[in-house]
Amino acid sequence: MLPAAAMLDAKVPRYTSYPTAPHFHAGVGSETARQWMSALPAEKPISLYLHIPFCDRLCWFCACHTKQTLRYEPVSAYLQILHAEIAAVARLLDGRVPVGAIHLGGGSPTMLRPEDLIALGGRLRGAFEVLQDAEISIEIDPNDMDDERLDALAEFGMTRASLGIQDFDPRVQKAINRLQSFEQTAYVVDGARARGIGSVNLDLLYGLPHQTVESASATLRQALQLKPDRMALFGYAHVPWMKKHQTQIKDEWLPDGAERYAQAEAVRALALDAGYRAIGIDHFALPADALTLASQQGLLRRNFQGYSADRCDTIIGLGPSAISQFEQGYLQNTPATGDYMRRIEEGDFATVRGVALSDDDRVRRWVIEKLMCDFRFSSHEARRRFGTIAGDVMMQARRLAAMESDALCEWRNDGFEITTKGRPFVRLIAARFDTYFTAATTRHSVAV
Numbered sequence: 001m002l003p004a005a006a007m008l009d010a011k012v013p014r015y016t017s018y019p020t021a022p023h024f025h026a027g028v029g030s031e032t033a034r035q036w037m038s039a040l041p042a043e044k045p046i047s048l049y050l051h052i053p054f055c056d057r058l059c060w061f062c063a064c065h066t067k068q069t070l071r072y073e074p075v076s077a078y079l080q081i082l083h084a085e086i087a088a089v090a091r092l093l094d095g096r097v098p099v100g101a102i103h104l105g106g107g108s109p110t111m112l113r114p115e116d117l118i119a120l121g122g123r124l125r126g127a128f129e130v131l132q133d134a135e136i137s138i139e140i141d142p143n144d145m146d147d148e149r150l151d152a153l154a155e156f157g158m159t160r161a162s163l164g165i166q167d168f169d170p171r172v173q174k175a176i177n178r179l180q181s182f183e184q185t186a187y188v189v190d191g192a193r194a195r196g197i198g199s200v201n202l203d204l205l206y207g208l209p210h211q212t213v214e215s216a217s218a219t220l221r222q223a224l225q226l227k228p229d230r231m232a233l234f235g236y237a238h239v240p241w242m243k244k245h246q247t248q249i250k251d252e253w254l255p256d257g258a259e260r261y262a263q264a265e266a267v268r269a270l271a272l273d274a275g276y277r278a279i280g281i282d283h284f285a286l287p288a289d290a291l292t293l294a295s296q297q298g299l300l301r302r303n304f305q306g307y308s309a310d311r312c313d314t315i316i317g318l319g320p321s322a323i324s325q326f327e328q329g330y331l332q333n334t335p336a337t338g339d340y341m342r343r344i345e346e347g348d349f350a351t352v353r354g355v356a357l358s359d360d361d362r363v364r365r366w367v368i369e370k371l372m373c374d375f376r377f378s379s380h381e382a383r384r385r386f387g388t389i390a391g392d393v394m395m396q397a398r399r400l401a402a403m404e405s406d407a408l409c410e411w412r413n414d415g416f417e418i419t420t421k422g423r424p425f426v427r428l429i430a431a432r433f434d435t436y437f438t439a440a441t442t443r444h445s446v447a448v
């Protein structure tokens, strides 16, 4: 392992997939998409992810795939094509496969006009058998919201409202170009609850420009007043080489590795103190929340949307840049909205890259997901799932634990476990099982 200071500044993937997206390649395209979709087992529910690649404002910190648009015409034109992609997937699945979860993300789905949100919900229900108890989560930019949009989200069937907050401190908000009042945020939370939406998630960030332990803690205390069912406390990923607008955030405004770590620890302690359970590396949930229950039962999953209690093994991603996850591997749609629209209009799927998993990838995908979710994996379980193919990876895990001198991980009972001390460094430990990872060639955000 690395010395402590180097570990705080080390750059490693976030492991929302394995292999990670930089290792997807053009050898996997729309023909593979057709094959994998056609081979989906009948009756086994899948998840859908729909990407809305637009925002009516651009926050300087944002690493999401989105574009600011002040006119609505491009959004209307895009929605027509998204409807066509929904229809094309539904034709291929031919009513065999029900939908157990829908996630609407972006960008900002809430910049859609209320009537367009309702039409999109109707289109999905017309095209697929959406199960009665399907979880329907929607990412909300609170500044977009008014009563009509809240009504539209309720009509869409939203079961979880996921609100972006980031930070309430005016100085931080100015530096990230995201002005958002506590009052407007509270109005959206109350409005969602008043409409029977059972679950509320809040996104908060540490490691932002000008943030301090005190200011991040003050934001968390304000967020707690809203009594969220879940919170995501993400570390700000500063990747200006990928996201040009992040250059508006000066390096010297950013906290260093040790300060980030202190902020992460402070907000974490406050969340735990308030009765939330820690879920994976950056989520917190109330004891009765589905995420907590899944975590306690070893059923927590990690995918491109973060942590989830979703039981579906397959996620089909729709829209530009959207990633699909299959038993066989991953697919990604072309990121450019224009190119995406052209491909769908021509009657093709928009998949331009992906990766088909080898047997070894499958074992490592499971091991890394287990570490990111449970901080441990059982070698007995690995052999039950993968048979002798798991042998090499289990040997590697034993060696890693035996050579560990900083007490960050150990071999215990029949498995590999990351210790309490090692938990902040789980991404670094996961990277040891990643045969594609080379710190020198791939640039990621810092690990803590």
Ligand SMILES: C[S@@+](CC[C@H](N)C(=O)[O-])C[C@H]1O[C@@H](n2cnc3c(N)ncnc32)[C@H](O)[C@@H]1O
Pocket (backbone or CB within 6 Å): 055, 061, 062, 063, 064, 105, 106, 107, 108, 109, 139, 140, 141, 142, 163, 164, 165, 166, 203, 204, 205, 234, 235, 236, 237, 238
């Ligand atoms: C699509 S946005 C949420 C919905 C809506 N657009 C909003 O901003 O309120 C998804 C979330 O990703 C997180 N995020 C975006 N850029 C990030 C970055 N550079 N580092 C860490 N988290 C980031 C933010 O917490 C944000 O709320």
Ligand code: SF4
Pocket (backbone or CB within 6 Å): 054, 055, 057, 058, 059, 062, 063, 064, 066, 106, 107, 108, 141, 164
């Ligand atoms: S944080 Fe949300 S609102 Fe801001 S630019 Fe990113 S996706 Fe858009």
